[in-house]
Amino acid sequence: MQISAGKLWCLRRLSDDRGFFKMTAVDQRPGVQALVRQRRGTDVASFEDVGEAKRVLIDMLSPHSSAMLLDPGYAYPYAAQHLDPRRGLLLTYEQWDCEETAGGRKTFGYPDWSVEKIKRLGADGVKLMLWWRPDASEEVKAHQRALVEQVGRDCRRHDIAFLLEPLLYPLGNEGQGGKYEEDANKRPEMVVDTAREFVDERYGIDIFKMESPIAANSVPDPDGAESAACQQWFNQLGQVIDRPWVMLSAGAAMEPFRRILAHAFRANASGYLAGRAIWWPSFESTFPDWDAMRAGIARDGIPYARRLQDMLEATGQPWTACRAFEGGIDLADAGPDFYARYPATAAA
Numbered sequence: 001m002q003i004s005a006g007k008l009w010c011l012r013r014l015s016d017d018r019g020f021f022k023m024t025a026v027d028q029r030p031g032v033q034a035l036v037r038q039r040r041g042t043d044v045a046s047f048e049d050v051g052e053a054k055r056v057l058i059d060m061l062s063p064h065s066s067a068m069l070l071d072p073g074y075a076y077p078y079a080a081q082h083l084d085p086r087r088g089l090l091l092t093y094e095q096w097d098c099e100e101t102a103g104g105r106k107t108f109g110y111p112d113w114s115v116e117k118i119k120r121l122g123a124d125g126v127k128l129m130l131w132w133r134p135d136a137s138e139e140v141k142a143h144q145r146a147l148v149e150q151v152g153r154d155c156r157r158h159d160i161a162f163l164l165e166p167l168l169y170p171l172g173n174e175g176q177g178g179k180y181e182e183d184a185n186k187r188p189e190m191v192v193d194t195a196r197e198f199v200d201e202r203y204g205i206d207i208f209k210m211e212s213p214i215a216a217n218s219v220p221d222p223d224g225a226e227s228a229a230c231q232q233w234f235n236q237l238g239q240v241i242d243r244p245w246v247m248l249s250a251g252a253a254m255e256p257f258r259r260i261l262a263h264a265f266r267a268n269a270s271g272y273l274a275g276r277a278i279w280w281p282s283f284e285s286t287f288p289d290w291d292a293m294r295a296g297i298a299r300d301g302i303p304y305a306r307r308l309q310d311m312l313e314a315t316g317q318p319w320t321a322c323r324a325f326e327g328g329i330d331l332a333d334a335g336p337d338f339y340a341r342y343p344a345t346a347a348a
Contacts, residue, residue: 001325002332005342006159007206011244011319013124014067014088014161014207019318021207021246021271022064022309026057027071027092027127028275031251032283039287049288051078056290057279058082060297064305069127069273072113076121090125090163090273091118093151103137104171107147115154125161126151127209127273132166134193145203152204157345163273165209165248166194182250188213188233195240207319208245209273210237212260216252222262231263238267244319245269249277254304261308265316272312278305 003011015021032053036045054075059082062068067088070076076091083089093113099106107130118126128151130144148164155162168186191213198205212219213233220226237245247264249257249272257277261269282296320329333341 001327002330004156004159004332007161008329008331010088010124010161011206014090015271015319016066018313019270019320020066020309020312020316021244021273021319022066022305022312023069023088023090023246023271023273024057024061024065024067024278024305025069025248025273025275026054026061026075026279027069029071029073029096031276031280035284035287047074047078050074052290053283053287053293055079055082056293057283057297060294061279061301061305062087064302064309066271067124069275072110072118088124089122090127091121091123093118093126093128094130098131101137101140102172104133104140105131105136105169106140106143107131109147109151115151115158115160119158119160123160125163125207126155127163127165129165129167131169132194132197133168133171134190134197136171148198148203148205152202155206156204161206162204163207163209164198164203164205165273166198167211167250168194182211182216182252184215184217186215192233192236192240195237195245199241199243206243208241208243209248210241210245210264210269211248211250212252212264213237216250216256216260219256219259219263222259222266227263231266234263234267234269237264238269242323244322246271246273248272249274251276251280253277254281258308258311261311262315265312265314268317268322270317270319270322272308274308 032050033045036049051074058079062084069090071092093109094107095110115126152162168183168190170183214230220230247261247269254277278301279297282293282301286292286296
């Protein structure tokens with residue numbers, strides 16, 4: 001398969017030298033803001049408090065990650081100088097707030113934010129979280145599809161990796177609360193159908209960030225008697241998605257997320273992009289004591305991340321071995337006239 005120069009470089013930057021994605025997310029917003037407001041007794045979470053929390057996470061976890069995912073509202077502007085340039089960098093595209101309608105949720109990008117800006121500041125990838133229900137209204141689905149296609153076009157134009165994170169949600173539920181919570185009543189076939197929708201080439205997805213098809217607290221021990229039925233759903237994801245895919249933690253606790261990853265890696269997932277499963281317990285129990293937060297991450301979060309990485313290396317699949325690349329990876333426009341054939345940024 002041919003892959004453009006920029007996207008190939010981005011995928012290599014986001015993964016480790018073996019082709020595994022060990023990515024840490026610190027772009028969480030509502031949950032972090034809510035905890036800061038609660039502890040400080042204020043109506044608004046200050047930029048400094050949220051930013052400092054994310055700086056600590058970046059300092060502590062980037063040495064143990066292949067890439068970091070940051071938001072452009074707090075993490076990047078507050079802590080850009082603390083980023084390790086040897087690690088890959090993803091930036092969030094979407095704002096958290098969505099439009100609730102009777103037919104489902106509509107996602108929007110940050111105002112005055114774009115793929116062009118993300119590329120210009122030197123990032124290796126664009127992350128779009130998308131509210132999605134296969135049974136949402138046709139009008140809502142048309143809006144969501146158009147957004148993904150637009151981001152995909154822009155990522156092609158600027159030759160940067162596009163990571164899509166589709167999330168199911170309770171249809172008709174008006175409140176999102178302080179942070180995203182997994183829909184405990186989701187149907188696994190909806191997760192698989194969502195992947196089937198967005199593997200279409202018109203969307204231009206390079207990496208899928210998928211949720212577990214089974215609610216986190218219902219995922220069995222991967223070595224137990226009930227594992228086989230659960231594994232079939234993860235296997236279906238691996239059969240539908242022909243390109244790199246990773247798992248999100250969706251706020252799952254450490255042990256449930258370990259079980260999720262064990263099943264996902266057996267289904268040929270190439271890694272994870274996770275945050276709260278790794279660092280939330282330390283953040284929640286120590287804020288605003290920054291030294292205690294660092295100690296908690298060193299004691300609990302880092303060993304946990306290493307355990308996940310050992311599992312990944314033992315049973316996961318490098319992204320270079322995905323079915324999309326089974327014929328090999330060729331650099332597009334390669335040849336002695338590469339400088340002429342490689343396209344410049346097209347007009348918008």
